[in-house]
Amino acid sequence: MSKKSNQFVKSFKKVAYSSISILLFIAFWQLSSSIGILDRAIIPQATDVFYEIFKKVSSGVLLFHAGLSFKRAGIGFLYALIIGVPVGFLLGGVFRTAAKVLMPLLKLLEKLNPFALFPVFMMLFGIGETCKEVLVFWVCIWPILFHTISGAESIEPLMTKSARSMGASGSRLFFKVTLPATTPDIFTGIKLGVQIAFFMVVSAEIVGSTAGLGWFIWISQRNYQIISLYAGTVFIAILGLIINKIFTKLESRLLVWKQSAFEVAE
């Protein structure tokens, strides 16, 4: 019992220590603006900004826009997942020569700047939801696809052979051997995809949209509602950090399992 509480105290201390610099930063911001070093018209007080966040969250406004952004990002990401993972398995596991031939083309497509593609997608799919979902899909599919391919390609052939020699085949082989072995790689791709999806959706909303988090900060900037602008930006930053933290935690859980498998083997 005390070992668990010891660990809790340790991790709490770690969290507390690492947040000191962030808190100091905010305190420094607040101090400089209340003394008057910072031009209030350009940089509002930290307290005002956080109060604004609180106001906008409790009134539901920020949550509404966040929900919209998440919905767009979510749909694009899901399509990328549904298409990317199976195709990745097919290319990495079954059609290996096809993968080798296609890789240069795919890498070239991945390098295309998403911001440059955005006007193209706007033209092809109109200004509405589809365009943003397609953009998120495009941006997410590459990390997911490439990581799945690399995961499928790096499965220990010995593992598959020994499973087969014990009589496993088809879907059993896939679900009990192939899939778990590639999960950490796929998950890395997913984590990258999620991060980039969120970023892309907000960016797309800044460039052209009528609602959503990106639109919110853009419109605040347009109307010189500075406090609102800062509130929105800080809110987006916090959301991004939370998403990253969640997926990093999930990733470390999945990776631990794979690593310890190798340690056991040695």
Next chain:
Amino acid sequence: MYNWFKNLNKKLVSFYAIIAFFILWEVATRLHWLDTQFVPPPSVILAEAWKLVLNGQIFIHIATSLQRTFLGFGLAIVVALPLGFILGGWVPAVSKFLTPLFNSLSQINAFTLFPLFLILFGIGEGAKISIIFWAAVWPILFTTIAGVQQVDPLLIKAAKAMGAKGVRIFLQVVLPGAASRLATGIKTGMTMAFMMLIGAEVMGAEAGLGWLIQNSKKNYNIPRMYVGLVTIAVVGLIVSYLLDWLEKEIITWKEVSADVKI
């Protein structure tokens, strides 16, 4: 003769899919499987590109974009390299303290900050250069700190034992030791800088490759849009090859891999 073919084939394999892709594209548009209004054939795009090369316009835009990139990127280097050296080598305790703050800040995407930077730095080049700076500065800073911290302390001690001091140790031990990490960070920074550049230009500029795409879209000059897209990709590739080449030229002392039998 057969060997020559085989070798050529090996080298070209990576391009087969790309060539096939373009051929397929051309055929599909000619057969009207794709709406040529929205997706012009590659031949038309090339023709438009050639037109822009002939009247020099493309070079103006490339130059403008590159100028912005290098300004923001240069600023990032000027800030991140010294800061990284100081934090990584001189006052590592401070760097450990600041790392959570830096980590959080670096995860804030540069484009999210664009409206904010518009207010802080004005509508002109300031906002654009600042998001390029923001996008590039974090990878360079982090890799510099890490690079300095992983220099073998034994090497530094050895240098000190031979009487080297301060600046000399830095220039002849730390800098070369951290160099390959630095190179990676700088290349990443350049990639991020380029990415943000286009985002910034798409938002509002009077010239540059991102502006070219936006403007072409507004004027319904669809082939020109694709020219902009392709040019961005090509310029990006060239810059990245240039950096790779620079790295090979400057860092001639790459560490020998551990499993090389001497």
